[in-house]
Every structure is written in C-alpha cells, then in structure tokens.
Amino acid sequence: MLARLFPMPSHSLMLLIVWLMLNTTLSLGHILLGSVLAIVIPLICAPLRVPQPKIKRPFKAMLYVLVVLTDIVVANVQVALLVVGPQRKIKPGFVAIPLDLTDVLPITVLASTVTMTPGTVSGELSSDKKWLYVHVLDMPDNEQDVIDLVKNRYEARVKEIFGC
Structure with missing residues (x-):
C-alpha cells in the first residue's frame, strides 16, 4: 500500500524540499500543497520510468572517472x-564508431x-544504436586510431562497469 502511494519516495521528499525552498515560507498552505505535489507528481511519472542497468563494478567506475x-x-x-600553436593544421572530420553496447545508459x-x-x-547515435558518430577536431590519417581509442579506452571500461 505504501509503495503504491510513494513509488519514488526519494523523489517525493526532494520535491517537497525544493517546493518549500522555492516558496521561502513554511506556512501550512505551502506545506500541504507541496505534500500533495510530492505525492501526485511521482504517481504520474512512475509509469514512465525505464529500468536502468545497475553499476556492477563501482570500483571500476571510480577508476573510469579518474581515467x-x-x-x-x-x-x-x-x-x-x-x-594557439605555431602550426594551425587542424584536420576536422567525422568517424563512425561501431558499438558493442546495447543499453541506453552505458x-x-x-x-x-x-x-x-x-x-x-558525439554527433549522433544511429537509429539502431549500433554506431556512434563522433566529430574529431584533429583527425589522424588513420581513422581506425580514433575507433580503437574509443573502443579500447572507454567502451571496454563502460562494458565492465555495467556488466554488458
């Protein structure tokens, strides 16, 4: 019963706190209206929630942040x-990076x-979510270098973190 009334209790609490802070008064009317909004808004939004993959390796996530x-x-x-260097030979370009990831959050x-x-x-994600199009300010002669960098340095670590 209580879980149905408060499907997202932390969101309800945050909504109430933000409501009271924005109104700068603790009058009974503001507390009641804030409480009603804190109950109704999560009830309306609860069906829209999409299950997200959990972080399987938090230590790897901390290392990823450092990297x-x-x-x-x-x-x-x-x-x-x-x-600002003496040689301004910038070669911009786009590269399509094939993705092994399938979930939206990773x-x-x-x-x-x-x-x-x-x-x-990141310029665009293909509609089938299999390609990430990336704009590179200074494209190397071999675009495979950019693909390898993103896949080996970042995507492999993200896969480990989320257990994909």
Missing part, C-alpha cells in the same frame, strides 16, 4: 597547443565521455 579526468586534462593541453555514458573530452564531440 576520464586525466584524459580531459591531457586533451585540454593538446587542443590548446593545436589552436551508451549515454560513452557518448558523454567522448563529448567531455576536448577535441571530440
């Missing part, structure tokens, strides 16, 4: 040197990682 942060710092320096994590790393942007 990505390191790559972001290194890529920032590389892009800065490329843009694909989103991979695409976000690519986008957060300076010099690359």
Whole structure:
C-alpha cells in the first residue's frame, strides 16, 4: 500500500524540499500543497520510468572517472597547443564508431565521455544504436586510431562497469 502511494519516495521528499525552498515560507498552505505535489507528481511519472542497468563494478567506475579526468586534462593541453600553436593544421572530420553496447545508459555514458573530452564531440547515435558518430577536431590519417581509442579506452571500461 505504501509503495503504491510513494513509488519514488526519494523523489517525493526532494520535491517537497525544493517546493518549500522555492516558496521561502513554511506556512501550512505551502506545506500541504507541496505534500500533495510530492505525492501526485511521482504517481504520474512512475509509469514512465525505464529500468536502468545497475553499476556492477563501482570500483571500476571510480577508476573510469579518474581515467576520464586525466584524459580531459591531457586533451585540454593538446587542443590548446593545436589552436594557439605555431602550426594551425587542424584536420576536422567525422568517424563512425561501431558499438558493442546495447543499453541506453552505458551508451549515454560513452557518448558523454567522448563529448567531455576536448577535441571530440558525439554527433549522433544511429537509429539502431549500433554506431556512434563522433566529430574529431584533429583527425589522424588513420581513422581506425580514433575507433580503437574509443573502443579500447572507454567502451571496454563502460562494458565492465555495467556488466554488458
């Protein structure tokens, strides 16, 4: 009974807290209206929830964050040197990366990682979710190098984290 009334209790609590903070008063009317909204909104949204894969290896996830942060710092320096350096021979291009991932959340994590790393942007995910199109600021002569980097450095780790 209680689980049906509060399908997402943490969301209900957060909605109530945010509602009261936005109204800046603790009057009975605001508390009651906030409570009603905190119950009704999750009830309406509960059927829209999509089950997400769980992180199977949290330690690997922490290591992944460190790898990505390191790559972001290194890529920032590389892009800065490329843009303001004496030789501005930038060769932009797109590369299609075949994906082994199938779930939406791991694909989103991979695409976000690519986008957060300076010099690359995730452009599009194919409708069948088998290809990620990535724009590269300075495309190497062999586009397979970019594919191998994304697949071996990022996708393989994301697969481990989510147990795909």
